[in-house]
Structure formats: C-alpha cells, structure tokens
Amino acid sequence: MIKNLAVIFSVALIYSTLIISCKQTNKTEPDKTNINKYIGEDKKTIYPIEVISYDSNGKPVTQVFEKAPSRIITTNLSAIETLLELGLGNKIIGTTKPDNEVDGKWKFAVNELEQIGDKMTTSKEIIVGKSPDIIIGSAKGLTDQYLGSLSSYNAMGIKVYTQSASIIQNNPKLTTIIDDVRILGLIFDVNVAAENYAMQLEQIYNGVIDKVSKKKTSNRLSLLPMVAFDSEKKSYSSFTVSEGLQLDILNTLNIKPGIEGASLNNNYENLIGINPDIILYIKADRHKKLDDVAIDFIKKDALLKHISAVDNNRIYTVTYDNFMDYGARNFATLLQLYESIYGK
Template sequence: MKKLVSLILSLALVFSLAACGGQTAQSPAPTQSPAQSDAAEGPVTIENGGRTLTFGEVPQRVVCLNMQMTEMMLMLGLGDKVIYTCYTNAEPMVQIKDAFNAIPLLSEKYPSTEVLLGAEPDLVLGQRFGFTEDKAGTVETLADHGLPAYVSEGTLASEEKIENIYLDIENLGKIFRVEDRAEALIGEMQDKVAAVAEKTAGVEDKITVFVMDSVKENEMYTCAKSMETEVIKLAGGINVCESDSAEQWFYVSAETLIDKNPDVILFNQYGSTPVEEKIAAITSNPALANVDAVKNRRFMTTVLQDVNESVRVADTVTRFAHSFYPELFEQYPVTITSYNQEGLLYDQTFDACPRRVVCNQPQAIQLLLALGLGDKIVGACRSVGDVNEKYTASFEALNFISDNDSPSKEVVLDQDPDLIIGWGSTFGESTLGPVSDWNDRGIHTYI
C-alpha cells in the first residue's frame, strides 16, 4: 500500500506544474475590520460611467449585484460593509470563501428594484447587466430613490482591459477611505501580470486560442474584445476571433473554427451544461477532426468568473501562461522511482513535462482526468473496469486506440508518445516489450 501511495504521489508530482484547474494561491485577504476612517474627512467624488458620484461619508450598507464585486470588497477587507450579495453562480475564491459564505444572499440572480430597495442599502455595486428596468433598475431609477449605484468599469467599456479592474479597485478604495489597501491589491495583481510578461516576452510563435463558451447546433458562442480576450493576451496568447466582431460575444460557425485552426480550445465552465458536454460536442464532430486543437486534444477549461471583470484575473493570467508555455515555467528535471516489467525499481528523469501520454489502464486514466490532465492523453484504451460517472464524459471524449488493454507497438508509436502508462503486463514480451526498449527511444514509461 505504501508503494502504491508513493507511485500515485510521484505521478501527481510529474504533472503538477502543468495542471490547469483551480485557482492560483494569493496572499490572504485583509482582515475583515471597519474601514480606516468611517468619519470622512470631506466628501469623495469619483467619475463612473459618465456620472459624477459624491460620497459625504463611508457607505455602511452595501448590496453587491454580482459575486465579482463581493469578492473585490472582501479582498479590500470591506466584508463588514456588505449586507447582501446576489447572483452567486460559482465557488468563491478560496482565500475568502468563509467570509463570502457568511454574507446573506439577497437574490439567486438579480433582485427586482423593489427587493433591492427593501434591503435599505446606501450603495449598490454591480456589473452593467444588472442595472436594467427588468432587473435591479437603471442607475437613474435608483438615484431617484436616493440610492447611488457604482457600475463595474469594464462592463461599461466596448473593449475590456485589466486597467478597468484596477480603476474599480482604486475607486472603491476612495469611496471607503482604504486607498492604501486598494494600492496594495492593485500592486499585487500588477506584479503577477508583470512576472508573466517577463517570462513570455521572447515568445515569437504565440499560442492561438479559440474561446468556446457554448454550442448551439452548428454554431459556437465565442468572444472578441472581452475580458477573456484580455486575459489570453496578457498570458502571451492570441484569441483568434478578437477582431471578428464589434460585439464582445457572438456566434460563429464550425467552418470558422476550421479556418482559424487554433492551437488550443478554451472551454468556459458555468451554468447547468457540464463542460464535458461542450468538449464532446467538439470531439464528436467529424468535420473538426483535423483542427489542430482537436487533433492534439489540447483543451483548456476555465470557470467563467476567472475571466470576468474581477480580482481573479491576475491569477488566471498566470494559470493560462503556465498552460500555454509550460516550458517557460517548469521546474525540471524531475526524477521519480518507478518499476520495470519485472517489478524492479529504477529511476527515471523527466527533463520536461510529458505532453503526449498513452495510457491503457482505466484507473490511471481517471487519475489523470481527476488531476485535470485529460489534454495530455493522446491515446487511451478501453479495458475491463468501471469509469467513475464523474469522469464518464471526459473519458468518452478521449482518443481510443484500442478496444482492449493491449494496443500494438505500431499503434502506440503512431501517437508519438513521450510517456506510456500501463500495467506491468503492458510491457511483456508479447505486448509492447520491455520498458528499456521504449526508454532507449526517449519515451518514458510508468507502471
């Protein structure tokens, strides 16, 4: 059992730096405490969406129409000012999860004007989409009721930029008299983005990305000059549809995806449609089989909030860059201890992260899927054994090279692997042959 645990940990270590899922750790959010100076020293005036907002004192009862604004308030240490949040459609950021979950939910989506006013806030924060008559009410309507509204700057812009987020943080810092916290948070985000820019500055052949938000029959919903495009760009990539529409979000045909032929397809995860279904819609379409990203199974997923107008985007830039250009961020070589076909331990040194994995063992395939490494599997085998329902869709979307667990040497070689994972019997004389033969070809093995 100890050997099994050791092997699983070793496998996780080999791939850990390349995994794409989850949020990058940040420094802890400021301790939730009263704002530095609730007794304002004179009024504060800011410009927002062509309006001038003046605050004679620090707001004490804030409603956030979107979780992005709630997270921004919490990261500024202003959770004590937020009386309600709305439209919580994702897991909160790890470092503020407990504080976020402690804030009451006013509405599952956008509240009506009546519900919002009934909460008796003295300030409402939100993205542009919530401030309409059929939702929370326009900013003019709310102003007529004596309720000031701050609208997220990026959602007001025709082309979203990370500077819009910095401006939101700066403005909230002024409104709540916590300018030093705002400056620190902006600086932390800028440092992360700058670190990525330094690493990717010399990249000439930039990764091309197609954003796949959703699928409707033969059409796909994608983006142009949105915050997601900005994040891709800051990570050193290119959104292939950036200049294709004046609209931030629009539909394209499958033919567009074929013509663009991106290196990577980035799937947005949100709502009731599992991302595995979106992936399956792409991989099951024979017309897309020769698109590079499909052919190489180079898929990425992201929670939509991570590429939205929020404090999350600096971490997302880092995560995307690691996935686009893992060779720039790897801490290799890595040496692990594994077995050969005779059950003898020996060391293998990985000089780079494996990119093309052939695997014939369902348990190991599911382990890779659980680690968010399905994009590394270029060849899988159908074998006896159940697949956890959590991974069924991802499993079925893989490229199967054999209906059993014994693919031929020729079929395996056709996948151009740099790592083969399998049973000990996989490397028998009558199957793929000893691991030393594959190692001599420069192909790693893991039993």
C-alpha cells in the same frame, strides 16, 4: 436548459453589436476618478469625494460621498470578492445570487451572505427595501428592465459604483480592475489595504508581461473560446474575445482571437474551418451536463483530430467567473493561460 442558453447568447450577440456601434463614435479617453486628490498624508480619505461611475450606456455620472458607505448591495461575484479582500465583508447586507457555485478563497464567506434573488429577476423594489446606501457591481444589469438604473437609485439618494472593468464601451483593460480596487479603497477609507491588494495584482500582471516578452514569437497563436459543446448535436457556442478584458488577456499573452465577436450554434464544419491553435473551454453550471463530457469527446472525435488545438493538446478549461467577470480571477486566468501555453 438549451433554450435558456440560446436566449443568453442571443442577448450577448445583440449586446455586442450595440457595443461596436458605440465604440465607433467613442474615441475619447474615459473619465477617471482623481484618487490622489482625496487621500491625505496619513492615507486616510478626505471627504467629501467625487467618484466617476458609469451607467449601462457608458455615460459617466459623478457620485459624491460625504462619508464612507456602511450598507452595501453587490450584484456580482467579483465585487463581493474585492470587498472581502479589503476587509469590508461586514458592510455587505445583500447580494444577487452568484451565476455559478462559488469556489476559491472566499467560498464560505460568499455563501454566508444574504442572497436577495437572481440578477435577472430581482426588482429595484427588493433592493431598495434593504435600505442600502450604495450598490456595487457591473453596469450591464443596472437598467430599468432588470435591477434598476443608476439614475433611478441616485434619485432616491442611493449611490452606485459600477466597476470600470465592466464598462465595455470604454474597451477596458485588465488594469481597470486594479483601478476599481483603489477607487473602492478611497470610497470606504481603506486606502492602505486597497494599495496593498492593487500591488499584488500589478505584480501578477507585470510579471506575465515580462515573461511573455522573453518568449513570444512573431507567430501569434489563435484562441477560440468555446462554451456548451453538445456532443450529440455536434455544435458549440462562443463568447467574444474581441474586446475588453478578454481581448487584453489575449494581447498580453501574444494570442489573437480565433473569431471576431460571439456566435451561437456553430457546427463541425465551422470549427474545422476556424482551426484554432487553442481551444479555451469555458465551464458554467447552467450547462454542466454538456461540460462533463465535452473535452474528452473533442479529443477523441475522428473528425476533429487534425484541428491544431486538438493535435497539439492545447485544450484548456476555465470557469465562467474566472474569465468573464471583472476581478482578481481574471488575473488568475491570465497566469493560468501563460503557464499552459509557455510553461512555468
């Protein structure tokens, strides 16, 4: 398990380095789909439509839809849950296995979907064999090495919509999740349902912004995202919150990253040196045994008692899917953190 975790974080670190290089040269606004151009007065989609999708390198690729797709393959939980919110569950013919045991509103609906395999091992041939007319999910896994590239699917007549919120090269904000909702509404001609759902998410987002503006001070607390704390080795790892959706969550809450980038196998000396005001412990099924004892151990360890987060009882927990995915769960985490830090 630990070996697998090391591999995962090593890949994440390499990926983050590549993204930084991309962001230094990509200073233009990302291409966006003109939704209003294709919606009639009756709120129905006027086909054909052109939708901007992105490949794994952040390159925009136009997808043309002559009609609403009817056979969907999804590659992550946030895509599934968004489609379910829009009433499109009956169109999902298969999905890759969720990273973690699913909880929440759509638990049973998600578990009833056919799983076509793990996202790290499922081949393009398996996906094509299901005869989808569209694939929806994160851009990260859509490479020839893993699930297959956007261009290779397009060459076979299969459309691909990659979530705008997953295009890290564009440094996405939380509002891109809402953009994805409206674009999916356009693609599948469920614009009214999409607009209603988008407005719900906007209400949460704008509500937190308004509340924080009334309570924030010039002293920004620092947050360390911690994962896989090992009480025996006294080590931990960390995801990056220096870009994308995670940074936007912090900025919205007037919080700053405790560290820049992601890191693997940090020690006590490192943690004490960072001295974060907040520890956000991210739980995942793959290291459940570590997670079960981590928080209690950190709170009781004599060497860590003077860390600001421990001393001020600011250790909060969140699941991987609620913090690192690309959907409504990110807004739930935003609200959870606001209430934990500022009060209800």
